[in-house]
Amino acid sequence: MEFRHKLSQKEKPLEEKGEAVLFQENLLKTMVQIENTFFELGRTSSRNCLIICDRGAMDASAFISKEKWDNIMRDNDWNNVELRDNRYHQIIHMVSAAQGAEEFYSTEDHSCRSEGVELARYLDSKAAAAWIGHPYFDVVDNSTDFEGKIRRMIGAVCQKIGLDTGDRLLKNSRKRKFLVNVPLPKSSEFPPYQDFEVIHNYLSSKPPNQVRLRKRGQKGHYSYIHTVRRQNQPGGQIIEVKTQINHRDYINLLTQKDDNHFTIFKQRRCFLVNNQYFQLDIYQEPSHPRCKGLMLLETYSTLDEKALINSLPKFLSIEKEVTGNPDYSMYNLSLREEWTTSKNFWNSSIGDVSSNEYAGAEPKVNGHRNSDCKCIKNTSDKEPPKLNGKA
Template identity: 60%
Template sequence: MELASAKAKRVYKVVLTGGPCGGKTTGQSRLCTFFENLGWKVFRVPETASTLLSGGVKFADLSPEDAITFQENLLKTMIQMENTFFALAEHFNRDCIIICDRGTMDASAFVSKEVWEQLMKTNGWNPVELRDTRYNQIIHMVSAAKGAEDFYTTEDHSCRSENLDLAHTLDDRAAEAWIGHPYFDVIDNSTNFDTKLRRMISAVCQRMGLDTGDRLETNAKKFKFLVRSLPDDSMFPPFEDFDVIHDYLQTNSKKTQARLRKRGQKDRWSYTLTVRRPEVRGQVVEIKTQITSRDYTNMLEQRDPFHLTILKKRRCFLYHNQYFQLDIYKEPCHPRCHGLVLLETYTTQSLEEFQANKLPDFLDIVDNVTGDPTHSMYNLSLKEEWLNNKKFCFKLAADDEDDLTGSPRTNGWIGPHVNGV
């Protein structure tokens, strides 16, 4: 007999919506990694429209009647895809979050009110079920066309051609489609993009009642510490271990940095491409994309011959309500990485306060290496010996490690992902 006090498994369904170039795809990736680090099972529902449009459908080729039929079938496809993930989550044996790239009500933004009402009547749908009871929370990521115009782009997006004015209009329509949902949060462009994503993750955690400490605060700072050796696993609080593989890719410009990441548990993997581009108006532009295993395999052919593959075991745990990420470097690697263990976290406290109150006392911490270029992953992966590489001392103005919300940290705007945001 199950005790009444036993913790019930949770299934949380969240929709990321918004206008073009608002950060949905990058946000989905960040949210995914954040909850994986907490030990949750994460399901990602892809954007149905992008899936269908990438198959060759063009609205310009459709008659008005065909366009309505397409929207109806799109919505039916979306509902079935979501229902598949919802059913899987209900039968999974741990807490699950389902992140939907757009939701059912988004379809109403692309048809007239009369057509929408007819679709509701024909299919026996109603807004209460499609909007209010289907999802736990709606997050509207405001388009860069509204408040971050310099970062709005349609580059490299085969399914996007909207100019600023149209993007502005579509953003308004997407927001209006969800008015009435009991848990509807709007994440605007009043901050840089990195902070925008932190605000988004914080909004989800607050609605869920999760205590995240201060690592999502906008004034949180990243600290990195060198650890001498590891204690027995029994000394740790509850933790999740991940295998992580990083590879740097060749790029067309010395100012552009591209990195592949393969991350997983028990031979279940996720794949991410991160591209850091030259500054825009003094701010770093970074694009983070969730990719398929096939894309990952193909992109590995572009590995930078001057960099070694980085292999890590990443251990995530909470200690005194502080979230930590412990990276344990594994062989084969450059001799400089042998036995290397780095502890990372974010906090609003000063270094002195943090070291006095929050550092895990069961770890043998050698030194604070925050901002030290000799401990950046980019430099650690170099094949050359640093003494023979005079450029090394001037390389990498920003730290390129994965931060604890799931994306590399920079000090400026991280540009919205240009493929399906």
């Protein structure tokens, strides 16, 4: 009887993988090793370091099929959550001039640029889509001049690491939140998206500050974030300090869970529409009954009122804007007590905008903002959060 040894994927001859796939696989291995070297240098440095990568690990997925990308992940024991969400603290996609600033797009005097406008648009969209799902993904479009574009990019980085830039860099940027009517449209109506399981727990803290944990992931792989929301800051600001932690610290911090709050469970769907990055939070059981059927759409935008409305996903039935409305604050939604009798209900200082169709504003939040993708690695946090509910 003839016996033929069945080759595993790792044992298959190199030519079976194809030159393009081999190139991307080896390029990715090289990129990961170079980044690891700089990450380690930053970690051991006596000074705080901010490491900025021009491009990142997920970019290779934009240039090969999903099947071949999945094969590369399997062959090297990698997964998307580790390469995309846990490896970089922030992703910034600088939209190509070919999308929205075509008069400035040129291949002249560019030794590395040969694509025409149409191909450049296509590649730009593919590169952006590769990073959909990262928890802190900022898209900087061409709605301003180039200087404004750079200022917005710098401002996004400053906000993520908790530096207050005032109105100098992101004067018009704010978080916007919209109530979406059920039912959820069919998946086929969405552009390319990533779905995540998200679990929030509030920890015991001294009022008026809020401390919470977030577990976020897909296919059994997770990232963990510890957030301290400091209120009543100078100038009426609300400042959020977010720290990426490991699974062990997450489990330890969970012992400080605030019994006054339910755990919040969500399905989070991330996607791009009109160069605008959106997160659709679909609340799920066993959250508080007040969350049943609740869907909230969030985005960060510098667009004016009319432009923002026009940029909203047309396939979603958006009822109204609820930016700043305390009825849609996750902190309030998770309260065990009834709002009418609760002393813990958090009231936004800016009032209720629920009656205004697509109108509203929210306090500036530092530390949470989300082709040319810049991957940010912040090595300034040498230690995990102290286990007392404080950063």
